[in-house]
Amino acid sequence: MTDGKNPVIANVTADDVAEAAGVSRWTVNRAFRKDASISRKSLEKVMAAAERLGYVPDLRAVSLASDRSNLVALLIDDFANPHKLVMMECLTRALRRGGWDTLLVNTLDRDDASHALLNASQRRVDAVILIGLQFDDEVLEAAAHARKFRELIIFARTSERPNTISIAVDDVRAMNDMAEYIYAKGYRRPLFVAGPQNYSAHLLRKETFFSYWHSNTGREPGLVTVSTYDPALARRVVAETLQNCAREDLPDVLVCENDALAMGAADAVRYSLGLAVPGDIAITGFDDVPQADNPNYRITTYRQPLSEMVDYLVEVLAHPDRQDRDRLFLGSLVVRESA
Amino acid sequence: MTDGKNPVIANVTADDVAEAAGVSRWTVNRAFRKDASISRKSLEKVMAAAERLGYVPDLRAVSLASDRSNLVALLIDDFANPHKLVMMECLTRALRRGGWDTLLVNTLDRDDASHALLNASQRRVDAVILIGLQFDDEVLEAAAHARKFRELIIFARTSERPNTISIAVDDVRAMNDMAEYIYAKGYRRPLFVAGPQNYSAHLLRKETFFSYWHSNTGREPGLVTVSTYDPALARRVVAETLQNCAREDLPDVLVCENDALAMGAADAVRYSLGLAVPGDIAITGFDDVPQADNPNYRITTYRQPLSEMVDYLVEVLAHPDRQDRDRLFLGSLVVRESA
DNA sequence: TTGTAAGCGTTATCAC
DNA sequence: GTGATAACGCTTACAA
Numbered sequence: 001m002t003d004g005k006n007p008v009i010a011n012v013t014a015d016d017v018a019e020a021a022g023v024s025r026w027t028v029n030r031a032f033r034k035d036a037s038i039s040r041k042s043l044e045k046v047m048a049a050a051e052r053l054g055y056v057p058d059l060r061a062v063s064l065a066s067d068r069s070n071l072v073a074l075l076i077d078d079f080a081n082p083h084k085l086v087m088m089e090c091l092t093r094a095l096r097r098g099g100w101d102t103l104l105v106n107t108l109d110r111d112d113a114s115h116a117l118l119n120a121s122q123r124r125v126d127a128v129i130l131i132g133l134q135f136d137d138e139v140l141e142a143a144a145h146a147r148k149f150r151e152l153i154i155f156a157r158t159s160e161r162p163n164t165i166s167i168a169v170d171d172v173r174a175m176n177d178m179a180e181y182i183y184a185k186g187y188r189r190p191l192f193v194a195g196p197q198n199y200s201a202h203l204l205r206k207e208t209f210f211s212y213w214h215s216n217t218g219r220e221p222g223l224v225t226v227s228t229y230d231p232a233l234a235r236r237v238v239a240e241t242l243q244n245c246a247r248e249d250l251p252d253v254l255v256c257e258n259d260a261l262a263m264g265a266a267d268a269v270r271y272s273l274g275l276a277v278p279g280d281i282a283i284t285g286f287d288d289v290p291q292a293d294n295p296n297y298r299i300t301t302y303r304q305p306l307s308e309m310v311d312y313l314v315e316v317l318a319h320p321d322r323q324d325r326d327r328l329f330l331g332s333l334v335v336r337e338s339a
Numbered sequence: 340m341t342d343g344k345n346p347v348i349a350n351v352t353a354d355d356v357a358e359a360a361g362v363s364r365w366t367v368n369r370a371f372r373k374d375a376s377i378s379r380k381s382l383e384k385v386m387a388a389a390e391r392l393g394y395v396p397d398l399r400a401v402s403l404a405s406d407r408s409n410l411v412a413l414l415i416d417d418f419a420n421p422h423k424l425v426m427m428e429c430l431t432r433a434l435r436r437g438g439w440d441t442l443l444v445n446t447l448d449r450d451d452a453s454h455a456l457l458n459a460s461q462r463r464v465d466a467v468i469l470i471g472l473q474f475d476d477e478v479l480e481a482a483a484h485a486r487k488f489r490e491l492i493i494f495a496r497t498s499e500r501p502n503t504i505s506i507a508v509d510d511v512r513a514m515n516d517m518a519e520y521i522y523a524k525g526y527r528r529p530l531f532v533a534g535p536q537n538y539s540a541h542l543l544r545k546e547t548f549f550s551y552w553h554s555n556t557g558r559e560p561g562l563v564t565v566s567t568y569d570p571a572l573a574r575r576v577v578a579e580t581l582q583n584c585a586r587e588d589l590p591d592v593l594v595c596e597n598d599a600l601a602m603g604a605a606d607a608v609r610y611s612l613g614l615a616v617p618g619d620i621a622i623t624g625f626d627d628v629p630q631a632d633n634p635n636y637r638i639t640t641y642r643q644p645l646s647e648m649v650d651y652l653v654e655v656l657a658h659p660d661r662q663d664r665d666r667l668f669l670g671s672l673v674v675r676e677s678a
Numbered sequence: 679t680t681g682t683a684a685g686c687g688t689t690a691t692c693a694c
Numbered sequence: 695g696t697g698a699t700a701a702c703g704c705t706t707a708c709a710a
Contacts, residue, residue: 013703024681029705039679059461060408061703064399064686074443079428080629082421089418092445101458104413104443106431119440122398232629271634290419290571295610296635352687363697368689378695400687403702 021049073120077132080230098314127151170328175208191222191251234264239272259285282339298336360388412459416471419569437653466490509667514547530561530590573603578611598624621678637675
């Protein structure tokens with residue numbers, strides 16, 4: 001049974017169990033399914049034999065024969081964004097409860113995204129979930145073209161692509177709520193801190209804020225762009241921007257596209273400029289990551305209803321034949337001390 | 340080719356390509372391997388046909404037939420610990436470079452860990468990598484018993500288990516360095532902030548510190564235990580502990596088992612007690628997570644050589660027949676302002 | 679309720 | 695260098 005340092009258990013198959021239990025392989029098969037129509041007696045015999053031999057069905061073979069893999073690929077790129085950790089935790093938990101296993105793919109760069117997609121398709125995953133940045137329309141087009149997976153789900157980001165499911169928060173309403181709050185609080189010189197400018201979800205938040213501001217004040221907010229959702233990078237970029245500002249031209253509020261940027265912005269204001277939040281400059285974020293509640297930050301932000309969104313995702317996976325599966329969710333403003 | 344909303348591409352198999360290229364299936368197969376001994380002409384014909392038909396090998400079938408899945412399972416539980424995010428990023432990147440795909444399993448609780456292990460074995464993964472907490476000896480025993488995977492790798496934690504590979508930092512030397520630094524700096528009333536007390540790696544750090552301290556001062560450090568590596572929880576526990584302390588009995592340094600605890604401890608000192616770090620109470624951590632360098636913390640900590648460790652892991656996976664694959668790494672003390 | 683036979687898409691083995 | 699044929703372990707008809 002063992003060869004010294006590496007105990008290798010000979011593969012036990014359904015045939016072995018069938019023989020041991022004195023039934024056919026198909027009966028063994030049925031004993032391992034919820035929808036079994038099988039006699040109590042056979043079930044017991046099979047289970048006893050399976051237990052004794054240490055049998056568990058081989059999911060590769062199941063997948064090959066049934067053409068369902070019960071596997072979804074999760075493609076992520078910006079690991080510096082703390083919100084991704086929250087999403088991963090939530091997603092993997094819900095998927096597992098729903099019976100899905102998760103293939104985690106760290107897509108290093110835009111080029112790599114295509115490889116990742118190809119790889120997922122070779123594993124014949126039932127669905128691909130995208131929660132990264134680097135999936136611009138070109139990559140998505142290639143993905144849709146070569147798709148061997150049934151579903152392409154874009155999570156936490158709106159998308160108008162056909163044959164693609166988008167599950168996200170309603171950025172327009174969310175950002176309008178936020179803009180309204182900011183305006184009502186009396187801030188009048190906002191600087192918008194934006195992330196990578198390569199796709200729509202972010203443009204949506206930015207554009208919503210800009211258009212709100214324009215129609216309420218007739219003026220254009222300032223804008224600064226950070227190329228990754230990385231707090232440390234955001235700190236540097238924001239610091240540099242503000243240091244080049246005359247004191248009287250400083251913004252009174254930094255409206256950040258998400259909490260990762262907001263944390264960096266807060267650090268910049270405090271530690272690079274030596275100013276106070278919100279006394280000198282206020283800050284708002286988006287996502288309500290756990291750190292937003294940290295006493296160092298206490299960021300006013302917008303909470304996405306993540307568990308609802310994830311539950312819906314699992315439901316969608318379970319009913320692939322349903323129509324109109326795109327869905328926008330409403331979150332809520334979380335007011336803390338930063339603005 | 341499409342049925343309206345869901346374009347489903349009929350499965351292209353090696354047989355289809357073989358027919359289109361006018362060769363046998365096995366020749367198609369060889370065209371897709373690095374170690375091919377195949378004529379240039381056949382190769383070109385096959386590749387052209389494959390390209391045209393959109394063929395990619397089905398990894399499920401490959402795995403079933405060859406008994407190598409090129410898949411490893413990554414079992415993690417404490418998602419609140421920021422170090423886990425760093426590890427995941429590093430691991431998935433290296434594994435992919437080495438040709439492995441990663442099955443991410445979020446093990447919800449101790450009980451769930453066994454299910455996760457079982458599940459991984461059903462996918463016939465080539466290896467299981469454990470970087471979670473909830474794998475005490477009992478769970479590992481069960482895993483080793485029912486193993487269908489070739490390797491069980493315990494990452495970033497020492498283990499003496501047979502048939503198990505442990506890749507970790509040398510906790511004894513690391514903590515001795517740290518203790519030496521703390522002692523040399525003149526701190527004399529340490530409180531050790533420990534994580535969950537259910538397995539050896541942590542006991543190792545704690546015991547090393549305790550024994551260093553005892554042999555150098557003849558006295559026993561204080562001890563407080565936090566049940567998860569969660570900064571928010573650590574803050575509450577540490578705050579409660581210190582609030583019950585007479586002012587003159589307060590520790591002068593909080594020696595934390597890792598950075599997750601150290602960040603919580605720092606928050607407790609500052610925001611719950613209104614004291615200064617390191618002026619009133621100093622703080623040390625372990626791991627050097629990105630946030631340890633944040634201006635709010637600037638934690639003195641110990642850096643694990645993560646990329647070396649990960650590279651070694653991939654190497655180990657590539658040479659399953661090698662002996663003595665356990666390995667301890669040396670990191671380095673990172674001195675910042677917190678102690 | 680249970681059994682039989684034909685796939686699923688590869689790789690491995692052995693001839694040619 | 696290339697091609698038949700038998701695994702790999704399961705599911706899905708269909709028949710009993």
